[in-house]
Amino acid sequence: MRENHDYFFKIADRPAEFTQIHELNYHTFSEEIPQHPKNLEKKLIDSFHEENTYIICLKQEEVIGMIAIRAQRPFSLDRKIGPVEESLPFTIQKPCEIRLLAVKIDYRQGRVFLGLVQFLIKYCLKNGYDIALISGTVRQLKLYGQMGFQPFAMLTGAIEASYQPMYLTKETFEASIAGRLLRPPTAFLPGPVSISDEVRAAFDKDPYSHRSAFFKDKMDHVKEQLCRLVDCRYTQVLLGTGTLANDLVAAQLSLETGRGVILTNGEFGSRLVEQAQRAGLDFDVLDKEWGLPFSHEEIAACITDETAWIWAVHSETSTGMLNKLNILKAVAQEHQLKLCLDCISSIGAVDLDLSGVFLATGVSGKALKSYTGLSFVFHHHKVAPSPLLPTYLDLGTYAEKESIPFSQSSNLVEALLTAINSVTQERLAKIAAIHQSIRQKLSKYGFQLITAEENSSPIIVTVPLPKTTPSSTVGELLYCNGYLLHYESEYLRQQNWIQIACIEDYSKEQIEKMAYLFHQAYKSWCQAPKIMVQ
Incomplete structure (x- = not known):
């Protein structure tokens, strides 16, 4: 499996993930950027930890990148420059603050940063936020700009750890280099279909x-x-x-x-x-x-x-x-x-x-x-x-x-x-082959399928999930990772099923990555504690 299949973006919800978040926070903002004092434990628990929601990037079980979101006022930026509304040239309705954008040094080639911001955009839109605010380190202003962050107000912090107040909206992200590079989600849906x-x-x-x-x-x-x-x-x-x-x-x-x-x-x-x-x-x-x-x-x-x-x-x-x-x-x-x-x-x-x-x-x-x-x-x-x-x-x-x-x-x-005129025997054979490949990949990850192979329709595969694992939660997590599966129909929600359609011209890589992310999303929810820590 290619390396980029190993990246999985999610909301942190396990104790082991929070431990790694504190370690990454310390390494980035105590050792690399001297914003906070060092300590023997080599962990830094954010002062807003209990209010934060953390988007993280996992490689296997390792947290290699993170970004924190909170909506409770006052923001840390409010305390530095006053109410942020007074420094913005436009009106905002429902802001959130994003902080602690950090990626391990070995993974700063761009894809992890991009994945975190893409997940952030989808998360913010889902929760109704119209603007995200951040204090961006001046060491990475070019990278922030490539992702759509726009500067406003004055610099904050000490000389050795200066920060630029910045904002991100759906519009600034879409106009950015990262936004233009963003491909629409790969849709494994029975409709609407792609049109040639x-x-x-x-x-x-x-x-x-x-x-x-x-x-x-x-x-x-x-x-x-x-x-x-x-x-x-x-x-x-x-x-x-x-x-x-x-x-x-x-x-x-x-x-x-x-x-x-x-x-x-x-x-x-x-x-x-x-x-x-x-x-x-x-x-x-x-x-x-x-x-x-x-x-x-x-x-x-x-x-x-x-x-x-x-x-x-x-x-x-x-x-x-x-x-x-x-x-x-x-x-x-x-x-x-x-x-x-x-x-x-x-x-x-x-x-x-x-x-x-x-x-x-x-x-x-x-x-x-x-x-x-x-x-x-x-x-x-x-x-x-x-x-x-x-x-x-x-x-x-x-x-x-x-x-x-x-x-x-x-x-x-x-x-x-x-x-x-495009319906040929070759196309029917390809649909059947894609269907067979998807069944095999899902079975490899241990998923049970609704229909036996001898009675299955090549147009779609149906996966039942345990009642303790909401299909909508798994489906939304896959969407935030760039893959659209069929789970929103009322009858699917009632059954707690997810479906993968097979009628598009999917590549082997797309099928492999979809199956891998499906498994990761399912496993992530199953391993989460009963009461999720925020």
Whole structure:
């Protein structure tokens, strides 16, 4: 593993970390900068220690850098120059003071300083601080300036240990060398997805009328490509999200006779149940524990003489489960049932064959990697308009008007057409390889995964955390270290799960570092004392 993978930034919360903080404080501000007297213990406990929050950089278990934050007034700087507001040329609302910026000599090449300041910015924004104040040693004014610190007021301290009052805001950091070097967090999210330059360029074309012959040709081409992608005869393109597409499926099923069976083993299966209830459908539910697969026998056991249709989620992204399409098709064929599928997360991520499927849904975002805003309903049979359905939810109306019954977006259609052309067997294989690599890395660190490998969807990996380790805390710590994982959805918070999506073009190094930092964030919380010392 490369050396920079060993750096981990966090809030200090363990006794061993605080001991090292006091030692680093002494070495920096008693021995290197003679601000405080030396002592035999070689430790310096800051006078504001009980009020400080310490951001630290760890290399393995060694504290190699730190910075302290406190918001309680008066600041140490207030005592040196008077109320800081009187020396600033602008109004401030919620300031904090940062002190004790120190890095061990062997690690002053820049990355540790930069990491501390980047963590500081995210921490301050999260806590609502609009400005951070510091007394910067005159020995490092150039370094402070490169990180966005701006001087104000007069120098303080003795001649041999002079300090310059400085401030840092989000704006000064972003305008600094460090801010310009800062890359956005690496996102392992199921959406929004990154958009390629080619798709952006297609979207940025001048819009044109959805009533023009040119737009109709484009729409026809999009539909042909979508049908080719999933081996289906027809598809209708809707201006709306996947929820709209599934509502159209529910509306169509309301026209069918007989009961249905909805399969649910995750959040999105539960949403199908809710949509079916809202549509007034008559159905039974096969409800399994989240993350467990359906067997042929279990599904068949739910079928009665009244059963006319089955509705299921193909790729259940809430758990990372890929429900077996061959099993669903086999049961539907054996019992002469109409099979409906939510393929919102699987289209563009797996090799999808919708032959024999009555209705299926997809979206332009997620694995297709276009802009969110278009959704699709696939079907093999011709559909006529129904006066029993709301116009916007009538699949037959879309079919009759060739997917242009209402306003459409030429920009979204152009972008989608470009994105579809990038879905190749090589890309599907790469998604599968990234998924496999992430599973292996997480398993190496001892994480348990929700779904077994043989039932896993290549789009995402789901990691359950113990109830004593909040997924939001781990996720936020990873974000402050430059990696975005999926943990903020309500259903994930309720389950205390974290997810890692696999649909972007991640490098081996990014996967390794994400897994390492995930493990460090998890381990850090587990090793923290029950009552955190500040």
